[in-house]
Amino acid sequence: MELAQVRLLVTDFSACYHFYAEVLGLKPQSGAVEGPYEKFSPATGSAGIALQDRSMMARFLGGTGELGELGESGELVEPATGHRSLVVLRVDDLDAYCAQITERGGTIAHGPTPLTDRMRVAHLKDPEGNLVELQEWLLLRG
Template sequence: MHLTQIRLIVSDFTGTAAFYRDVIGLRPQFDTVAPPYVAFKPEHGSALSLHDRADLDATLGGVLRGGPGADGALIALRVDDLDRYLTEVTGRGAEILTGPVAFGDRIRSAYLRDPEGNLLEIQQWLATRTGDPVPPAN
């Protein structure tokens, strides 16, 4: 398993993206920073990403928590075989909220919560942006 990113779920995408880019000094993965998603990727290590709340909630079928105690972040973990992993974790007591969901032809994801209610995204990469072979998640 590989930690791919910590993703903040934001209502003010433009303002929050500008804060991390212009104030904190993180470099966006791509020159264009526009909703619903941006990743700030350091040269080494995992990414800090932003995802527009309304877009993510629609994608996940309305499972995000709003109001007090609202979902503010998710942890994205990558596995080599999403279906096998989901079978394993449901056998150990996890409850899948939604998924698998396809994000184009590159990523399949499923969503669950930990015992504290934190949102987890379990990803399987199907292809890389560069066309290079997908590296193992271990």
């Protein structure tokens, strides 16, 4: 297992993008100023910080109150009451790792499921309710 990133779930994506890129001087991966996702890399080290639009994660996980409630067209209509960060861990075999977690008494809240054509994910919470995303990368960037 390897730490892939710490992801911040944000409401004002553009403002946060400019903060991490311009104020902190981190290098954005794609230049997606309006989101819904961007990864920033420090000058050294492999793990980075990522921003993800809170409404995107709410849609993905079903519009839970902790991430905000969604309107009929998928917009965020109620503010989030909880999650602001997401620890992301990369594993080689998501199904096997999820099975190990449940054998150890853990509960998978969502997944395993495809997130994109390049990765599958599963989500669970730690005892304090913090979100953890497990990723299995199917295709690596070339």
